[in-house]
Amino acid sequence: MTNGPLKPPNYTDPTPRPVPAFGKRADRTYLNAVETFAPFAALVVVAHIAGKASAMTAFWATCFFWLRLTHAVVYLLGIPYVRTIVFTLGFVSVAGIFWEVIK
Secondary structure (H helix, E strand, O other), X not given: OOOOOOOHHHHHOOOOOOOOXXXXXXXXXXXXXXXXXXXXHHHHHHHHHOOOOOHHHHHXXXXXXXXXXXXXXXHXXXXXXXXXXXXXHHHHHHHHHHHHHHO
């Protein structure tokens, strides 16, 4: 929307157009989700391969999913303190899966 309709000059002029604050938050939300997914996915795979998958690991994985979804919504809306709390709880979920794997 910031560049308008696609026109031939847009192909030759790669000058970045200004992005609204919502667009910047959406980009950071996406990057944050990608960065936090890798440790989560690795731990879930390790828990499964090690035979440590249980109701508790399923609980932590479910918590992680819902907390990350909440984090994305809160991040997009630009709510500062709630975003930090929800992010921290998502980290606790990953730590919970890690704890189940090592115990």
